[in-house]
Amino acid sequence: MLKFHKRLTVVSRHNLHPPPFLYTTATSYAPSSSSHHLLHSVVEKCSSMSQLKAIHGQIILRGLTHEIITLSKLISFCAVDPFGDLQYAHYLFGKIPQRNRYMYNILIRASLNDQQSEKALSLYGQMVNSGIFPNEFTFPFILKACAVQKAYLEGVLVHALALKLGFSEAYVFVQNGLINLYVCCGKIECARKVFDGIEFRNLVSWNSVIGGYAKMGSWNEAFCLFHEMRDAGFEPNGHTLVSFLSLCSRIYDVNLGRFVHWYIEINRVDIDVYVQNALLDMYAKCGQLLKAGAVFTRMVDKNVVSWTSMVSAYAKHGFVELAENVFDQMPLKNVVSWNSMISCYLQNGQCKKSLELFCQMCNTGVLPDETTIVSVLSACGQLGDLVTGKKLHAYCHDNEVKSTVTLCNSLVDMYAKCGSTELAFDVFLNMPEKNIVSWNIMISSLALHGFGYKAIKLFQEMETSGIQPDAITFTGLLSACCHCGLIDIGRYFFNKMSHVYRIHHDIEHYACMIDILGRGGCLEEALSLVGKMEIRPDIVIWGALLGACRIHKNVLFAKLVLKQILELEPYTGGLYVLMSNIFCEARQWDDTKKMWKLMKDYGVQKHEAVSSIEISGRISEFMVDGKKHEASDLVYNALNQLMDHLKSKHYEFNVALFAHYC
Structure with missing residues (x-):
């Protein structure tokens, strides 16, 4: 009680x-x-x-x-x-x-609203199996659940039952649900058949099928239906305009987008923020940044999508400062906003800023998603920041982040670029699903670190598993042969890719094969292969040959190659330095002076290289004569002490040697 x-x-x-x-x-x-x-x-x-x-x-x-x-x-x-x-x-x-039909309908609807479309389908199955037939209130929700899951076969069975019970022709909202199902499953022909069979269409019917054609990129059919809709007395609303603008964004047709914009302006259509965002996105994706900026400026009620679209637009075209300005002004940022800015830094080679922004994002309490993690892992790989990469991997494990193939590929790539081939291989072996990208990353990783035979063995396992190799696979294999000096195996794979797999030789494959032959001393064969190329050799091809000439001290070949290089790119400093080194090693001092004179005459300068080192989880960068690092004074003091020590040892050695011979 x-x-x-x-x-x-x-x-x-x-x-x-x-x-x-x-x-x-x-x-x-x-x-x-x-x-x-x-x-x-x-x-x-x-x-x-x-x-x-x-x-x-x-x-x-x-x-x-x-x-x-x-x-x-x-x-x-x-x-x-x-x-x-x-x-x-x-x-x-x-x-x-x-249980009755009302209970099932309520739970199916609630499960769908709670984004539990699988549960909704399960409830529908229980309902039918228990002998309770669905009604006009059941079908719209269960069809939407099928659309969310892209469950085409289940949707067909629901359609068949709706036909049998007479609901698919009597209720327009059931027919609209069928159109949406077939559109989401990519069956636009089926959607059109349902649409053509609707006796009393409403605006949702027109928008659904027009949106379907827009989604498929069929702008001609979409516009024909648009004209039919207006002839039938229906005026387009926001959904119609968003469909057309999304179509223009997808096919990068700015002229078509302008037509939609003109229609809005001429007819003074009252548009909401969703249409304005679609208009902004269309101009941005079509490269019309001034137009996109104008739409953005005129918007009275901007939401987070508006701001993020503008950041993405500037980021995509490399305008980092403009993207930063818009990002800093955003009143509210979601994970997509942060991802856009992190990706902007990454695409423009500012990997350190990507990591700094990621830390700032975490400090604000925004949880990273898969896109964030993939971008940051890429930045870690390019910087060689193994510590941060491991922390991200641990975060994924501790928070049970779904191990998608894209995420696992990023982890493998990060570990490989950071030099941890064993960790990369462990992630690769434990992947729940592998695609061609997974195999290519691992093969290229093994090749990069000199494990040529392991790369070849992995390729054989790939063939056994039924994965068809592509051009990138053979680039990795040829690179493995190059690093390990496997000339005959390199020839075998070079021929196999065209004769067995019918893969066309790209410039990268020729460069690898010429490098293999050149390093192996087969300079004449390498030069012959250059002559047989179906595409014009570029600076990489001639550079590989020039490198081989230095290895084998073949000055005559080097001069022939230099002539071709100067015709292609007369202002590349690295090649002049390489050629002068060849002459210097051959003790041809006059030719060495000529190379440095040419560099001076052309105003060519050698690009300064950057070295990076990781200490206690922090990446430090150094350049020749660089003074920007905060510890540069300490570094140069230590270097001077080391040089003094070496000089004193050298002096002591010379004195001892002189005393011995005296």
Whole structure:
């Protein structure tokens, strides 16, 4: 009885006054039709889960669990009310032996609204298997669940049942649901058949099929339907315009986009923020940044999508400062906004800024998603920041981030570029799913670190698993042969890619093969291959040959190659330095002076290289004669001491040597 009184206290505290029969003891109570109505009324006035649970307890206590209508109302409150609890609704549903169509419909709708489309499909299956047929209220929601899951076969079965029961032709909202299903599944022909069979179409019908054609990139069909829609007396609304603008963004047709914009301006269409965002996105993706900026400036009510679209537009075209300015002014940032700016820094080679912004994002409490992690892992790989990369990997593990193939590929690539081939291979082996990119990254990683035979063995495993190699695969294989001096195997793979897999030789494959032959001393064969190339050799090809000439001290070949290089790129400083080194090693001092004179005459300068080192999780960069690092004074002091020490040792050695011979 104590629990009973506590429940009543909760009910009264929320201004819900239970009817008198709830105060009656269990032994003296006998249900009546009037009490059923009172109980039903109490459930309808319920305003919190605590009240509902108190009433549910009384229903059980009074033996009213057979009152299906009342229980249906309980489930309805739990499932769709803002103060409800969907999990409790499912609990109630599981305890009811006699379920009805209303309960199923409510739970299917609530599951879909809670983004549990799989659960909605499961409930529909239970409903049909129990012999309860769906009605006009069931089909729109279950068709939407099929669309979300892209469950085409299940959708066809639902369509068949709707036809059998006569709902697919009598109710336009069921037909609209069918159109949306087929559009989401990429079956635009099926969607069009349903659309053509609708006797009384509404604006949703037109928008659904027009949006479907826009999604497929079929602008001609979309515009034909647009004209038909207007002839039928329907004026386009925001959904129609967004579909067209999205189509223009997808096919990068700015002229078509301008036509839609003109239509809006001429007809003075009242557009909301969604249409304005679509207009902004269209101009941005078509490269019309001034137009995009003008639309953005004119927007009165900007939301986070508006700001993010502008940041992405500037970022995509390399305007880092403009992107920074817009990003800093954003009143509200979501994970997509942060991702856009992190990606902007990454694409423009500012990897350190990417990591700094990522730390700032984490400090603001915004949780990273897969896109964030993939971008930051790429930055870690380019910087060689293994510590941050490992922390991200640990974050994914601790927070049970789904191991998608894209995320795993990024981890493998990061570990490989940071020199941890073993860790890269461990991630690769434990991947739940591998695609061609996964194999290519691992093969290239092994090749880069000199594990040529392991790369070849992995390629054989790839062939055995049924994965078809592509051009990138053979670039990795040829690179492995180059690093390990495997001339014959390199020839084999170079021929196999064209004769067996019918993959066309690109400039990268020729460069690798020429490098293999050149390093192996087969300079004449390498030069012959250059002559047989189907595409014009570029600076990389001639550079590979020039490097081989230096290895084998072949000055004659080097001069022939230099002539070709000077015709292509006469202002590349690295090649002049390489050629002068060849002459210097051959003790041809006059030719060496000529190379430096040419550099001076052309105004060519050698680019300064940057070295980076990781100490205690921090990346430090150094350049020749660089003074920017905060510890540069200490570094140069240590270097001077080391030089003095070496000079003193050299002096002592010379004195000892002189004394020995004297």
